[in-house]
Amino acid sequence: MSESSSGTWAEIFTPRYATVTLILCLGVALFAFNAFLASTALPTAVQQLGGVALISWALTLYLVLAIMGGAGAALMKQRLGSRTALLVSAAVFLVGTLVAAQASSMPQVLVGRCLQGLGEGVVAAICFALIPELFPPRLVPKIFGMQAVIWAVASFGGPVGAGLLTELVSWRAAFLANVPVVLIFAAMVAFVVPGKTQAVVDSPGFPGVRLLAIGGGIMLVALAAVAQPLLAAALLAGAAALLVGAVLLDRRSRVPMMPAGAFWPTSVVGGGLLINLLMSMAGAISGVYLVLLLQQLWGWGPAIAGGVGAVMAVAWSFSAIVVANVKSYATRKVLIRTGPALIGLGLLGVLAGLLSGQLAMLLVGQVAIGSGFGIAFGYLNLSVMEAAPAGDRDRASALVPTTQSAGNAIGAALAGLAANSAGYASATTSGDIRSAIVPMFVLGASVAGLAFIVALRTTGLMRGQAGGASFASAE
Structure with a gap:
């Protein structure tokens, strides 16, 4: 294992890897900071827009769509190539951010959160897929270490930053804080991340049934978290059936979303x-x-x-x-x-x-x-x-x-x-x-x-x- 254990921290910041390291860190930062920004700003948004009963759905729908996007990310990367897939998903996230920030009602916020979740789910998954593609094994533990640092910073800085923006400016400003990060991320992806390297022999198609089963299963899980015990148990049983069914169906698919x-x-x-x-x-x-x-x-x-x-x-x-x-x-x-x-x-x-x-x-x-x-x-x-x-x-x-x-x-x-x-x-x-x-x-x-x-x-x-x-x- 000498080859995979000889890397140093300094190497991921050398000209050869520094830009790619920053891209992957920005992809993780979008996911990490957005989670804290939204949870801090949403209570104020609800007070202004009404619809307090919908606040939990702003988090739930984001999570469901993020998991669905992540599940289909590998097929999207295969069909479009890394660069195009990241740019498209970043654009979806950006549109969702703008929709949520400019919303005049809570249903519009929910639409924006769905788009944010879908885009960020794909971004996070493809960033992980790029790690073994762009880095030798000896540097992979350092990349995971950097990502852990980003999460730690987000856990402290996210709520503080979102709270200050919400109090001093508005809750909309807290959402819009994502915009410059997305634009920097997209610009770097356009110039650094490789495009489609080879033709796809088997066209992946759209795994609609499998994605719906995964999304439905996670939705039932989210509902179970706030249901009475007996109903929660039934919802979790239904979620297990859908998620296991999605895995089994994927194994029989000609072009699977998951590894064997x-x-x-x-x-x-x-x-x-x-x-x-x-x-x-x-x-x-x-x-x-x-x-x-x-x-x-x-x-x-x-x-x-x-x-x-x-x-x-x-x-x-x-x-x-x-x-x-x-x-x-x-x-x-x-x-x-x-x-x-x-x-x-x-x-x-x-x-x-x-x-x-x-x-x-x-x-x-x-x-x-x-x-x-x-x-x-x-x-x-x-x-x-x-x-x-x-x-x-x-x-x-x-x-x-x-x-x-x-x-x-x-x-x-x-x-x-x-x-x-x-x-x-x-x-x-x-x-x-x-x-x-x-x-x-x-x-x-x-x-x-x-x-x-x-x-x-x-x-x-x-x-x-x-x-x-x-x-x-x-x-």
Whole structure:
């Protein structure tokens, strides 16, 4: 593995790679900052435009369309080429931003959010697909480390920046903050990203049924997150049927959207994507509920509670940077196994901190969760890219961010079902809330434990050869 472990941080900023690094970072920044910009500005928009009942749909529809766009991104890249696909999807995102920013009613905001989600889903997926195409394997961990840093910055700077723009200018200005970033991103893509390199032998067509099944499944998941327990269970069962059906239908398709064996732990690619999904599901519990619980149980304000919630993102970024210089292939496999274990232990630590009122214990749990993602995700995703055959590499790479988004949505819905079944929605005292959240965190730790078991199997399938030597730009 000497070839894939000799890269340095300085190399990704050399003239050869600096522009491409910036493009990929801008693509991630669009997704990361937009999530915080929208969630901060939307409450003010609702007050001005009315339609408070629609505010949750502004987030839900964005997520659903982003996952659908990400699922079809590999086929779009195959048909149009990387450059055109990114420019088209960036244009869709830009139009959605302008529609939302100029909206005179909440339904118009929803239309804009749908276009934003669709465009950004494709952008994020293609940016991931370009990593093995434009970088040799030795630099891939550094790229994932940079992306983790962007998420950490977004978790702090996004809400602050959006809040200032909303208060000092307007909520529309918070949305329009995306415009210069999109334009810079598009200009750089037009000059740097390669176009269509070869003719498509099999025209992909439009995978309408599969995309509708995926979108419908995620929509049911989103509805389950706010439904009563019995209805939520039924909605999740329907979502599972649609999502599993989409995967099975894709396997039978002449031109699939997903790599062979996706989400089935009999290969490194399938097992890696499954671990990615399960880890995201587990981490969503703390990510979605912790800030709210700190306000409910400890009486903290949004700013302090949000700062504690962001500790996970900081730990993720720091640990990703630390392990980006790992040279041993055996150590890489250890990191992939250790990540889910840390997430599970961290969730139990956060629960113990909330129940006991011990801030130090809670912070240790948050650091463990973030570190679990930071040490494992980069090498897990690199292993998926390396193991994927050349014809499946675009599909495997593009599916990574889509899988993370789907895992976050499913995890949040399962957490809500577990907590509400234990009486969280009707809890009126701190004691009732503490009792209700125990099943939620135990469920998350169990999902992380399942990810650990799959990681043991998947890393056992890995071989020590430099599979990434087949990357297009490997030297």
